Amino acid sequence: MSELRDKLILVVDDEPRIVTFIRMNLELEGSRVISASNGREALERAREDMPDAMLLDIMMPQMDGFETLKHLREFSQIPVLILTAKDDEDDRIRGLELGADDYIGKPFSHRELVSRLRAVLRRHYMAPPLAQNTVQVDDRLQIDFARREVLVAGERVHLRPTEYRLLYHLVQNAGYVQTHQMLLTKVWGPEYRDESHYLRLYITYLRQKLEEDPATPKYILTERGVGYRFVDFQQQNGAEERG
Numbered sequence: 001m002s003e004l005r006d007k008l009i010l011v012v013d014d015e016p017r018i019v020t021f022i023r024m025n026l027e028l029e030g031s032r033v034i035s036a037s038n039g040r041e042a043l044e045r046a047r048e049d050m051p052d053a054m055l056l057d058i059m060m061p062q063m064d065g066f067e068t069l070k071h072l073r074e075f076s077q078i079p080v081l082i083l084t085a086k087d088d089e090d091d092r093i094r095g096l097e098l099g100a101d102d103y104i105g106k107p108f109s110h111r112e113l114v115s116r117l118r119a120v121l122r123r124h125y126m127a128p129p130l131a132q133n134t135v136q137v138d139d140r141l142q143i144d145f146a147r148r149e150v151l152v153a154g155e156r157v158h159l160r161p162t163e164y165r166l167l168y169h170l171v172q173n174a175g176y177v178q179t180h181q182m183l184l185t186k187v188w189g190p191e192y193r194d195e196s197h198y199l200r201l202y203i204t205y206l207r208q209k210l211e212e213d214p215a216t217p218k219y220i221l222t223e224r225g226v227g228y229r230f231v232d233f234q235q236q237n238g239a240e241e242r243g
Helices: 016-028 039-049 065-072 089-097 110-125 161-172 180-187 196-210 233-242
Strands: 008-012 032-036 053-057 080-085 102-106 134-136 141-144 149-152 155-157 220-223 227-230
Touching: 008 016, 008 039, 016 032, 016 110, 032 039, 039 053, 039 065, 053 065, 053 110, 065 080, 065 089, 080 089, 080 110, 089 102, 089 196, 102 110, 110 161, 149 196, 161 180, 161 196, 161 227, 180 196, 180 227, 196 220
Parallel strands: 008 032, 008 053, 053 080, 080 102
Antiparallel strands: 134 141, 141 149, 149 155, 220 227
């Protein structure tokens, strides 16, 4: 069954032809589509209609997509796919840093639109990985997978769903290198296996939240040209106990 069937999608764009194109293609997939032509209207519709996902254009008058996204994240965690210029990397990175789940560059095809939106919905609404154990990495970092709770120096740290899934796969394979393609496939889906910029960005997010010094990480280690490895804390803790 399509991830898009019966989903309510809010399209935010001030260009009527773009809205019409998206509406036609998503309705073919069984989605229900509502729209807004500016940021303020988008925030009102998000509060009132509670859509399953939002497609958000960056370049809009009055309140641009970045400001709209910032205000949206104050009250909603619905998945957001931002619409950007095809070659504007700065816009894509800024959108992801503000809490967007993915982006799509204009102009885009029906196939790319549907594929990206399906993947965003699948990641957001899928059940998170479950593990019943609490992981005590060291005196500073503790991860309770059953509660989806991360404590750093005794303080709870909020992780977004994608950050949590990435951390889960790293920790569950602690001591072993996970290639870029392996992590992208596990966390984002097989259609993202070559998009390593997503992985680099979210590794940076995790290091900023977990590491004492993100510039010299001791938990999430880089294996250059290959992938990433979470420190083998079980072997490390065992050696300390024997010492």
